[in-house]
Amino acid sequence: MADDTSRWGFETRAIHAGQRPDPQTGSVIVPIYATSTFAQDGVGGLRSGYEYSRSANPTRTALEEALASLEGGRHALAFSSGMAAADVALRAMTRPGDHVILGGDAYGGTFRLLDKVLAHWGVEYTTVDLADVDTARAAVQANTKVIWCETPTNPLLGIADIAALAQVATVAGARLVVDNTFATPYLQSPLGLGADVVLHSTTKYLGGHSDVVGGALITSDPDLHEQFGFLRNAVGSVPGPFDAYLTLRGAKTLGLRMERHSDNAERIVEALLGHRKVTKVYYPGLADHPGHEVAAKQMRRFGGMVSFSVAGGEAAALEVAARTQLFILGESLGGVESLIEHPGRMTHASTTGSPLQVPDDVLRLSVGIEDATDLVGDLLQALG
Numbered sequence: 001m002a003d004d005t006s007r008w009g010f011e012t013r014a015i016h017a018g019q020r021p022d023p024q025t026g027s028v029i030v031p032i033y034a035t036s037t038f039a040q041d042g043v044g045g046l047r048s049g050y051e052y053s054r055s056a057n058p059t060r061t062a063l064e065e066a067l068a069s070l071e072g073g074r075h076a077l078a079f080s081s082g083m084a085a086a087d088v089a090l091r092a093m094t095r096p097g098d099h100v101i102l103g104g105d106a107y108g109g110t111f112r113l114l115d116k117v118l119a120h121w122g123v124e125y126t127t128v129d130l131a132d133v134d135t136a137r138a139a140v141q142a143n144t145k146v147i148w149c150e151t152p153t154n155p156l157l158g159i160a161d162i163a164a165l166a167q168v169a170t171v172a173g174a175r176l177v178v179d180n181t182f183a184t185p186y187l188q189s190p191l192g193l194g195a196d197v198v199l200h201s202t203t204k205y206l207g208g209h210s211d212v213v214g215g216a217l218i219t220s221d222p223d224l225h226e227q228f229g230f231l232r233n234a235v236g237s238v239p240g241p242f243d244a245y246l247t248l249r250g251a252k253t254l255g256l257r258m259e260r261h262s263d264n265a266e267r268i269v270e271a272l273l274g275h276r277k278v279t280k281v282y283y284p285g286l287a288d289h290p291g292h293e294v295a296a297k298q299m300r301r302f303g304g305m306v307s308f309s310v311a312g313g314e315a316a317a318l319e320v321a322a323r324t325q326l327f328i329l330g331e332s333l334g335g336v337e338s339l340i341e342h343p344g345r346m347t348h349a350s351t352t353g354s355p356l357q358v359p360d361d362v363l364r365l366s367v368g369i370e371d372a373t374d375l376v377g378d379l380l381q382a383l384g
């Protein structure tokens with residue numbers, strides 16, 4: 001790692017970690033090194049350690065140093081998507097006959113990877129409600145190698161106690177992976193709470209502008225980092241330099257954006273609570289949320305994701321989603337613009353008929369950073 005950035009505050013790290021002015025030109029912004037290969041001074045004579053861009057590229061290195069610093073980890077690897085990062089993490093940490101514990105409402109793509117891909121290679125899994133630590137502990141088997149946790153969860157914003165799960169993992173001799181996509185390193189630091197690995201879909205808040213797909217794995221364990229790096233180079237699931245640049249550019253404002261996402265989410269929660277057409281609001285910042293105390297302990301604020309149930313069931317919920325004007329109907333989350341979606345029909349359609357099925361009256365909001373009054377007004381007119 002080029003700099004010891006641990007003495008800096010979060011926003012300083014977001015802007016400077018891994019991002020010193022270019023020594024040759026003084027370019028303040030890390031250049032987009034759009035090159036596949038690097039000239040060598042004689043066979044094996046690498047000028048600055050770079051050889052071929054699948055293995056390493058300077059724009060990507062800058063992003064990785066920034067991500068490691070933001071998560072308080074020693075190492076980071078950037079990937080072409082969040083799923084590419086999940087694939088490398090799971091394959092590096094499991095062998096045929098091994099067992100993975102997965103949160104019951106884990107990201108659908110992660111569930112699909114275990115259920116439809118890794119299962120064919122002999123990796124077993126159990127899904128459990130990780131909000132209940134005793135249930136998680138009871139699911140541990142002799143062959144459990146990984147506990148895979150998301151907190152807050154999608155779309156019902158359930159909360160898992162990272163420090164408690166880290167203890168379960170340690171006793172089990174397993175690794176705890178935390179998918180920190182929803183919370184971001186600004187709001188939550190899983191490595192500091194005992195997690196072994198943090199995963200990100202940088203597509204979401206880290207990139208923050210809905211213009212790039214990417215992923216990352218951050219760890220302080222040098223052996224895990226080496227195994228992840230070996231597998232990523234072997235399979236080649238790397239982001240291009242332009243994607244790395246966009247993600248790095250977005251990450252510079254993560255702290256500012258997360259404050260505003262959280263402010264706006266709080267305003268919206270306030271407006272939804274007590275509305276005659278809203279039967280339930282899911283937000284970990286609410287005192288009566290079952291995970292509120294744990295969330296308050298391990299998160300700086302409660303973030304920009306809000307879900308709620310609409311009176312009148314699915315038809316009424318779909319009508320609200322069709323009537324918003326500022327909230328764009330769409331999948332994904334974490335961008336500066338506000339999005340609305342119906343998980344049952346959209347992001348979580350594949351869970352229909354399974355125990356993971358999302359109630360059909362639920363709408364999920366990714367609250368953006370627009371003017372809060374405009375956002376509240378849009379929702380109120382859509383609710384009618």
Ligand SMILES: *Cc1c(COP(=O)(O)O)cnc(C)c1O
Pocket residue numbers: 081082083084107109150154179181182200201202203204213214215
């Ligand atoms: C989007 C998402 C992923 C997958 O990331 P991609 O970049 O879409 O591959 C994984 N976990 C969570 C929580 C996500 O929201």
